[in-house]
Amino acid sequence: MNKNRKWYTIIIISMLLLIVYIGYFFINSGRGLERVDNPNRQAVDSGIMNNTKDEKKNKLPIPPLLEDKNPEEGKAEFDLNVQYGKKEFIEGQETETLGYNGDYLGPIIRVDKGDDVKINVANTLDEPTTVHWHGLEVPGEMDGGPHQVVDPKSSWQPYFTIDQPAATLWYHPHLLHKTGEQVYKGLAGLFYIEDEKSKELNIPKEHGVNDIPLVVQDKRFTQDGQIPYELGMRDVMDGFKGDTVLVNGAIAPELDVKSEVVRLRLLNGSNARAYDFNFSDNLAFYQIASDGGFLENSIEMHEVSLAPAERAEILVDFSDYNTGDKVVLRDGSYEVMTITITEESDSSSSIPEELVDIVQYDRDDVVTTRDFVMSGMGPMVAINGKQMDMDRIDEYLNLNELEEWVVTNESAGMGMMSGETPHPLHVHGVQFQVIERNGGEPPLNEQGWKDTVMVESGEEVRLLVKFKQKGLFMYHCHILEHEDAGMMGQFLVE
Numbered sequence: 001m002n003k004n005r006k007w008y009t010i011i012i013i014s015m016l017l018l019i020v021y022i023g024y025f026f027i028n029s030g031r032g033l034e035r036v037d038n039p040n041r042q043a044v045d046s047g048i049m050n051n052t053k054d055e056k057k058n059k060l061p062i063p064p065l066l067e068d069k070n071p072e073e074g075k076a077e078f079d080l081n082v083q084y085g086k087k088e089f090i091e092g093q094e095t096e097t098l099g100y101n102g103d104y105l106g107p108i109i110r111v112d113k114g115d116d117v118k119i120n121v122a123n124t125l126d127e128p129t130t131v132h133w134h135g136l137e138v139p140g141e142m143d144g145g146p147h148q149v150v151d152p153k154s155s156w157q158p159y160f161t162i163d164q165p166a167a168t169l170w171y172h173p174h175l176l177h178k179t180g181e182q183v184y185k186g187l188a189g190l191f192y193i194e195d196e197k198s199k200e201l202n203i204p205k206e207h208g209v210n211d212i213p214l215v216v217q218d219k220r221f222t223q224d225g226q227i228p229y230e231l232g233m234r235d236v237m238d239g240f241k242g243d244t245v246l247v248n249g250a251i252a253p254e255l256d257v258k259s260e261v262v263r264l265r266l267l268n269g270s271n272a273r274a275y276d277f278n279f280s281d282n283l284a285f286y287q288i289a290s291d292g293g294f295l296e297n298s299i300e301m302h303e304v305s306l307a308p309a310e311r312a313e314i315l316v317d318f319s320d321y322n323t324g325d326k327v328v329l330r331d332g333s334y335e336v337m338t339i340t341i342t343e344e345s346d347s348s349s350s351i352p353e354e355l356v357d358i359v360q361y362d363r364d365d366v367v368t369t370r371d372f373v374m375s376g377m378g379p380m381v382a383i384n385g386k387q388m389d390m391d392r393i394d395e396y397l398n399l400n401e402l403e404e405w406v407v408t409n410e411s412a413g414m415g416m417m418s419g420e421t422p423h424p425l426h427v428h429g430v431q432f433q434v435i436e437r438n439g440g441e442p443p444l445n446e447q448g449w450k451d452t453v454m455v456e457s458g459e460e461v462r463l464l465v466k467f468k469q470k471g472l473f474m475y476h477c478h479i480l481e482h483e484d485a486g487m488m489g490q491f492l493v494e
């Protein structure tokens, strides 16, 4: 009886959603909201592409390394200002943006393992924000999650010691229900950790020359070049996806390199879009690092998929190319960035096979097993049937105890209209190990340290996690519209 009524309600709600969704789909079908994987999209957006492409070269901007104000060895101090900006993404059009120490995105914070780091965050905005260190293992109160609000015109001074291996991490806002908008407007930056290993490995290390940061995001520009964050039904369901891809804030930029091995540090800094990165002419490359640091061995690949918030460091060998040759970095068949070989290199670089040793957790040491069931659609997305409540702690964990987390995605999607509903799960304050994907061994590039893992509809992923920091932390879907809708929970490590 009760069960029947529950099913009846579910069916009615689903049908209503479907009707609204179909309506929305038809209303928008004339407005050019094409999916990024539509090969015709560049033609559709030709106005934008042409503006920036002709005449002067549209060079890839390289985010600067932020100055360390503390000259003392083993200590570092940085100033980070959250500010309003204006940026010309499209020639002749000024876009209202947000940025750290600038108009859009932020500088790269680079620290060494073992450093005592202090950061002076000043919020010059008229609205609150937070600065979360995505991937960093620091105590809960330094994490910059939704509890560490930095009010308008005030500041926050987190401090922590870097106690994890070399990695490409990032920072971004984490204000409750507002993360999607603030990140979309431009608040995101990279955070590099270096250590003995990263310095001694025979890999490219020259920032902006052969060690290139690539923050990839998608935007939806209005006729006058603005990027309003207004969610339609489709955005609420699937997350906010744009029709134009930017790298470091530039549309279809060009990168000049020498004919040598080049290291690309890829961050998917998009709100909701996942990418399948590959190169024109099917060029092979080598993944050397995942979210939390170097892999044990470099992996030869032809395509690397990155869910929102995921990172990959890859090495690309251009030494067989001639001056003037071009290679295009693509997402599927969509052209993201053109790489031009402009100079012969005299250095004979190679791709190292062995990188670092990763001590694999032993499943026999697991003390607690927990389930995380991701479910629902649009405004109903939930984890374990619950939506985020700042006053509720969902899980209690012990410091330094190994746990197995079983993560499943039961969001069915909306049949033929919406298809799948993927959920990339991210856990704060830890780098974990993926031990199983759908009952089998995870792909090689998921066998290093991870903090975000893609879980497609119907999938089950098993993680081994061990927390080395105390405090209150978040776990959530990194499709920011899902997170903002409440697809997030809290755990306390004691």
Ligand code: C2O
Pocket: 132, 134, 172, 174, 309, 426, 428, 474, 476, 478
């Ligand atoms: Cu990248 Cu909870 O965040």
Ligand code: CU
Pocket: 132, 133, 134, 135, 426, 427, 428, 429
């Ligand atoms: Cu995080």
Ligand code: CU
Pocket: 381, 422, 423, 424, 477, 478, 479, 482, 483, 487
């Ligand atoms: Cu999600």
